[in-house]
Amino acid sequence: MARLQLRINADLVDADAPDHWTLLEVLRYRLGLTGSKQGCDKGDCGACTVLVDGKPWLACLTLAASVQGRAITTIEGLLPAHRRAGGEGADPVQEAFDRCGALQCGFCQPGMMLSARALLNRCPQPTREQIRDALSGNLCRCTGYTQIFEAVESCVAEAVGAKPDLRSWEAQLAERRGKPVTP
Amino acid sequence: MLRLPKFELRTPTTLEQAIEWLEEAGPSALIVAGGTDLVPNMKHELFTPELVVSLAGIAELRGIRRDHDGALSIGAMTSLEEVAANELVRAQAPALAQACSLVAGPQLRSMGTLGGNVMLDTRCQWYNQTYFWRQALGFCMKKDGSLCHVVAGGKNCVAAASNDSAPALMTLGANLEFESAKGARETPIDELWLADGIRNKKLEHGEILTRIRVPPVGTGHRGAYGKLRDRGSIDFPLLGVAVRLDLDSAQRVEHADIVITALAAQPKRISKVVETLRGLEVESPEFASACETVAALAHKQCRPLPNIPGDHDYRREMVPVYVRRTLAAAAARSGPVHHV
Known part of the structure; x- marks a missing residue:
């Protein structure tokens, strides 16, 4: 058993955990931060994504002791960080996911939103291609991804002052095919 | 769990x-x-x-620099994401930058390191499974058992080298620097491999890969990497093709090299590539038809086994396709070749 000191969501926290525990186990079973989900537990699904020094990171493959001293952000830290920076409401990424209905069961959502947050921090106006790339390590079994990509685009649109385009994919497809858009 | x-x-x-x-x-x-x-x-x-x-805490193992002799020196603990995005690497070793950009997914590239990818364990669909799964099957010769489930009656393990960076580094003639209690050692990456899936590297206990050195290339250097996998992200390669072309001032091929991975225990260099392509101007029809010949050569020389997921007959038929496309990408200074 070792005493770990971790920097999580701008707090310094102490946790006792054996050496072979992953960061995900420490977050969920020592600190009660259950927003980071345990999915495949072997690095395929991205449900456990957190940010380590701003980069998307899989907590299920991270030995907890090896990230001591590094800045860890979990989904629980997004809203407080946004408020500390003077913002209102939740983080714009969270607001956009809510606005666009970018979830069904919600299991992949914390990881999706953190991957999206990492992308927008390093590239504030990504193309659809860049959004797809940045979220390609997060699997979603429900939505088919369309609304998730739209949520990130909506978030960017809001940030640059454009009106977020919330049209459904059917409307967009119909427009592309030159057919009138039915309401 | x-x-x-x-x-x-x-x-x-x-x-x-x-x-x-x-x-x-x-x-x-x-x-x-x-x-x-x-x-x-x-x-x-x-x-x-x-x-x-x-x-993870050893700072001296991170970072990319250009040495006095023009060689790139990449610290083994440099993340794959950093290698893929680095301007020096993209200019001097395009095949390596492309290969690193296609390893797994974004999270795994920010965590995973170039040294770790070079030293990756071989993979097999009968091996990379839980203990419960492997026990139910009676284990295999690579771990805990004595049978091979890939080749009936097989005496040698055929688990596949699955590191994307290795074939790219082989075309670039990279050297690996190791350190251990016995001192430092430098070895060409070509000489690292053993044809044994259980242990496919000549390595002694306690040796740490510290740096990867990529020798300087001429201005006519071209390189590209092509990767076949089921999904556009996360997966290990079903096939990885690294191509190197070195052109003279008249755009004619002086040197060429192709190394393919995810076949057997070690990455495979395709023979007779340079003999087929030498002297041809890259934009000529002769070059295009020679690329077809090279693709056919690769098809003949590569025989994927049912060691990793994905139909092995399909993987074999994809060999000439990926060789042809990756050669074209290298000639056109584009790439990587990736189906999604």
Whole structure:
């Protein structure tokens, strides 16, 4: 058993955990931060994504002791960080996911939103291609991804002052095919 | 839920300390770099070390620089994401930058390191499974058993080298620098491999890969990497093709090299490539038809086995396709070749 000191969501926290525990186990079973989900537990699904020094990171493959001293952000830290920076409401990424209905069961959502947050921090106006790339390590079994990509685009649109385009994919497809858009 | 077996973790901040601890602990100790391969493997009880030494805290193992002789020197703990995005690497070793950009997914590229990818364990669909799964099958010769489920009656393990960076580094003639209690050693990456899926690297216990050196290239250097996989992200390669072309001032091929991975225990260099392409101008119809010949050569020389997921007949038919496309991408200074 070792005493770990971790920097999580701008707090310094102490946790006792054996050496072979992953960061995900420490977050969920020592600190009660259950927003980071345990999915495949072997690095395929991205449900456990957190940010380590701003980069998307899989907590299920991270030995907890090896990230001591590094800045860890979990989904629980997004809203407080946004408020500390003077913002209102939740983080714009969270607001956009809510606005666009970018979830069904919600299991992949914390990881999706953190991957999206990492992308927008390093590239504030990504193309659809860049959004797809940045979220390609997060699997979603429900939505088919369309609304998730739209949520990130909506978030960017809001940030640059454009009106977020919330049209459904059917409307967009119909427009592309030159057919009138039915309401 | 997959729990890790118990071990002691140490996080040294200097290379000397890491070497000392590894030497002290003997073969029951393992090195972990990014952990993206070793951690799931330990969860599957493929490795059950007593001591794990993390290299994450050793600053001297990170970073990319150009040495006095023009060679690129990449620290083994540099993340794959950093290698893929680095301007020096993209200019001097395009095949390596492209290969690193296609390893797994974004999270795994920010965690995983170039050194870790070079030193990756071989993979097999009968091996990279949980203990319960492997036990139900009676294990295999690579771990805990004696049979091979890929080749009936097979005497040698045929688990596949699955590192994307290795074939690219082989076309670039890279050298690997190791350090251990016995001192430093430098070896060409071509001489690292053994044709044995159980242990496909000539390596002694306690040796730590510290830097990867890529020799300088001429202005006519071209390189590209092509990767076949089921999904556009996350997956290991079903096939990885690294291409190198060196052109003279008249755009004619002076030197060429193709190395293919995810076939057997070691990456495979295709023979007679340079003989077929030498002297041809890259934009000529002769070059295009010679590329067809090279693709046919590769098809003849590569025989994928049912060792990794994905139909092996399909993987074989994709060999000439990916060779042709990756050659074209290298000639056109584009790439990587990736179907999604």
